[in-house]
Amino acid sequence: MNWDQFEKExxxxxxxxxxxxxxxxxxxxxxxxxxxxxxKKEASLLMAASLFCEENGQDVTPCDHCGNCKRIKSGNHPDVHIVEPDGLSIKIDQIRALRTEFSKSGMESKRKLYIIIDAEKMTVQAANSLLKFLEEPHAETTAVLVTDQPQQLLPTIISRCQSVPFHPLTPEFFAKRLEEAGVPKGKTFLLAAITNDLQEALRLNDDDWFAQARKIVLKLYEVLNNPLYAMTTLQVDWIGHFKEKAQHDMGLSLLLYIYKDVLNIQLGKDRQLVYPDQRQTLEKDALQTSMKRLSEQMTAILEAKRKLHANMNPQLLMEQLVLNLQGGPSFV
Known part of the structure; x- marks a missing residue:
């Protein structure tokens, strides 16, 4: 990441x-x-390079070719330390080692910087140890805590940090990035709806399981008005393919995007359909479905996602959802 890209995103x-x-x-x-x-992580490394670059002078843009820039990029600068979870958590020994390291003077300058990735994964003991460190900051020492879930951090840690918010990329912006990375245009908005992570999107683009999941979801939507075919598709295709909770959740998201496409067509916002190859079918459905019914169907899918995470049996959940999408009994 460079500053131009950072400022755009x-x-x-x-x-x-x-x-x-x-x-x-x-x-x-x-x-x-x-x-x-x-x-967030890329931005933290850009900040490190900007602070330590030997040649940027009054400019904040790192040169990318001096010794400091190269070592930061490769992760071996002596005064830039990155702490990441050891297994499932960041442990107290990692924070103790960091504090010991930072009690020494900088190897090459007075400045030191440490970056804690997935800071919310600190154990209670590690978080309390870091808090003591933050309460007694060393001169010329900068900390960057990176987190997807700030609500899991100690409020006292949050209060000692300057918050820097990172917002989700717009689907249009991210879809353009995906297209530039070689993803077919017809798949970019689907991937942009699922993730903001470029590497995850590229992985899904090449994932046979994901491609098959998309086909199964579209097939279920197509046969919903035929109760026999719908239940057969559910039992044979859906249950056979979506086995883990995360996979069921992905399937429900893919199903939800179909109804969102229909709604966007009704609202005249059809430039960025998640399923552009289904436009003809979706336009027909948009003419035959009321906004009220669409809202009920989308609410039913969201309710199914909630119940999935509350550990309801996935097969029973999907059977109830299919009935609801067909206009049958609501969730109880």
């Missing part, structure tokens, strides 16, 4: 950080918070 975060760098008013701790895939 996250203008608020980029402006806040750039002003801090230009005015040499660096906070002792930042909290980069936002959804997964919004560029």
């Amino acid at each position: 996250q203008p608020i975060a980029a402006r806040l950080l750039k002003n801090s760098l230009v005015n040499r008013r660096i906070a002792h701790a930042y909290l980069f918070e936002g959804e997964h895939g919004t560029g």
